[in-house]
Amino acid sequence: MNKIPHFDSSDNPPPILRQFSLLRAAFWPIFILGILLFIPLFTWFFCRIEPGSGEIAILIHKTGEDLPSGQLLAESPKQKGIQLEVLAEGRFFRNPLFWDWQMAQITDIPAGKLGVVTRLYGKNLPANQIIAGKGEKGILADILSPGKHRLNPYAFRVDLADAITIRPGHVGVVTSLNGEDVLSGTSTNKPNGFLVEKSMKGIISDVLDSGTYYLNPYLFSVAEVNLRSQRFEMSGLDAITFLTMDGFTVSVEGTIEFALQGDKAALLTHRVGDINDIIKKVILPRARGFSRIEGSKHPATTFIVGETRQQFQKDLEAHLHTTCEKWGVSIRSVLIRNITPPEEIASIIRDREVAVQESKRYDMEIGQAKSKAELVKQEMLAKQSSEKVEADTARIRAVINATQEQTVRVVQANRELEVAKIENDAAIAQAKAVMYKAEAEAAVVNMQNVAEASVFANQVQAFSNGMNYSRYTFYKKVGPRIQSILTTDQGDGLGALFNPYLPQAPKEVK
DSSP, X not given: OOOOOOOOTTSOOOHHHHHHHHHHHHHHHHHHHHHHHHXXXXXXXXXXXXXXXXXXXXXXXXXXXXXXTTOOSBSSTTBSEEEEEEEOSSOEEOOTTTEEEEEEEOEEEOTTEEEEEXXXXXXXXXXXXXXXXXXXXXXXXXXXXXXXXXXXXXXXXXXXXXXXEEOTTEEEEEEEOSSBOTTSTTOOSOTTOSOBOTTBSEEEEEEEOSEEEOOOTTTEEEEEEEOSOEEEEEOGGGOEEEEOTTSOEEEEEEEEEEEEOGGGHHHHHHHTOSHHHHIIIIIHHHHHHHHHHHHTTSOGGGGTSHHHHHHHHHHHHHHHHHXXXXXXXXXXXXXXXXXXXXHHHHHHHHXXXXXXXXXXXXXXXXXXXXXXXXXXXXXXXXXXXXXXXXHHHHHHHHHHHHHHHHHHHHHHHHHHHHHHHHHHHHHHHHHHHHHHHHHHHHHHHHHHHHHHXXXXXXXXXXXXSHHHHHHHHHHHHHGGGOOOOOOOSOTTSGGGGGGGGSOOOOOOOO
């Protein structure tokens, strides 16, 4: 028998057991680290639901309670199957072991359209019911307006329909397609009434003004009615014919301008019909009835004269305005273009009318000639008045100019006089200044002469006489300049020139 080796605990373990112990010691940290890394990666790559722009996510629960028989959608997260609620744009996380999902596009309603919603789950509709109520399967009363809507395509179907646009100058007559029937015993509507209340089926009294409306086409039908002015031509088969008092047949052609009243448009269109029905059933019968009654009161000749024709047109317009107003039709104007009398009297009346017109034309020409003569007269008077005004203006202008010139010259003369006075005063002052200056200069000269004479007198007195002073002055001037002296023994020689300046010997006193 093989013996199992026994190892003492005090000894070291063998190498194989030691490696196994090391691996077992490193396993749990590695395992925990792997778990910590696996969970975020698994969540990010396998649990992440991220609908993009314009998308929704439809959730499908893999576990939970089974759906009841006939139920298509899970109305709560506890049930298994397609969930009613959807996920919008964003980021969500679901465990793929319990949930599945798929992407779908958001329901986008373009401008000018509306969405009719049909619920695909719920109880079946009762008999004779079109619109689904709460928890019922079928068409919903509420519509989707233009924009983006997040609806579960497994729960709802959306059909596009056109929005109702009422043009300016028109109104919309609304017919309710759903509601209580007027023939039901519980109806509070008036018997044999044409319009119904809003909660009943039929034509509603309130109309839609111009604009855009989003109405469910399964609930309401709208007919556009024109409220603008319209014209009806009474001609051809629609011309009015009647017998006159003297038994002749007269035909009347004209134009009637009318418009429908907005507050009575619903009642009028329901009672009568469209525009052609209104013309044939409301306007034309009353125009014919009035024309036949009034035409039988007058002879045929009166309908060709202008005054009778205008009065007939005025009375017809007043009658149509009164009788059609009750129906909701406003008569704007009535114009009688042509009244055709019987041929038997037409030529006679026509000739008479031509003669009358010729007479009026001659009278008009005479009046025009008189007016022209008066106009020429007025033009001559105006021209004469204009020339008179121009002459008076020229005279007044000449007087004003002369007065202004005279004033200017007087002012100039006064200015020159003042200047002359100033210049005269200046000349006088200047002459006085010259005289004062001359007198001063004369006085200075005189005083200078007196001073010089006084000096000479003193000098002469100092030299005893004038000759001595003259000899002194002469010697003073000439002496320094004498460089040589010519002499001669002749008494009248060159030296005789100075004889007068020689001192005279004093005379002996006997």
